Amino acid sequence: MILGKNFSNLKVILVEPNGPLNVGSVARLCSNFEVDELRIVSPKCDISSLDAKKMALKGQKFLDDCKIFYNLENAIFDCDLVLASCGRIDISKDSIFESSEDVFNWTKSFKKINNLAIVFGREDSGLTNDELLLANKTFNIPTSMNNPSLNLSHAVSISLYELKKSSKRNFDQELKVFNLASSKQIYDLFLEIEELLLKVGYLLKHTSRAKIVKFKSFILRANTSMHEINVLRGIVHQIKWFLNNSKRN
Secondary structure, eight states, X not given: OOSOTTEESOEEEEESOOOHHHHHHHHHHHHHTTOSEEEEESOSSOTTSHHHHHHHGGGHHHHHTOEEESSHHHHHTTOSEEEEEOOOGGXXXXXXXXXXXXXXXXXXXXXXXXXXXXXXXXXXXXXXXXXXXXXXXXXXXXOOTTSOOOOHHHHHHHHHHHHHHHHTOOOOSOOBOOOXXXXXXXXXXXXXXXXXXXXXXXXXXXXXXXXXXXXXXXHHXXXXXXXXHHHHHHHHHHHHHHHHHHTTO
């Protein structure tokens, strides 16, 4: 993968695409920008159709080798950093960076990122709020306020171009070692936190989801490290141990 020296194993992930022409176009873009792998979550079209193949051209191998997943969680859990594209304006208040340019420039602050994933949502509705919270960062491609949504393949092309452009910029800064908590670490932690808070009565079943979403947003905003996540998980485990053992006494 030659988009940049600090990136490796770039994966483009499409969630429930329903247009074979779009899928074929994205496969071609994967070839244009030397992406390592195309992944698709629950495709709603035949990605091996003639329409897809016609659009793919030299990107045919990305259709042939495409990995299919049942849900987004499984598609991203071997990735160190997950970026998600969002065309909805109302999500920007929960994002650290609003623009694709800002997010891709931010990735340049690290010496090296292994297994980078960029996720794109459904043509008609994009990614759900729960899916967006699986990403370390959510970015938006600035467009007209009257018509903010882009065609899927167009969004992919702009994103890959921005990533390639950022990799060629020189930043006068000391590069950090990449140690952000992965999407899987954050996801697993909040499963345990929700279970614990329900058990102690802090959360109620009918409102737990909304509160957990807010907690998770705090963690994502803070660029939480692997060490910090492990500390939080250790605290949760100790509280669970104490609750379980105090009942025996």
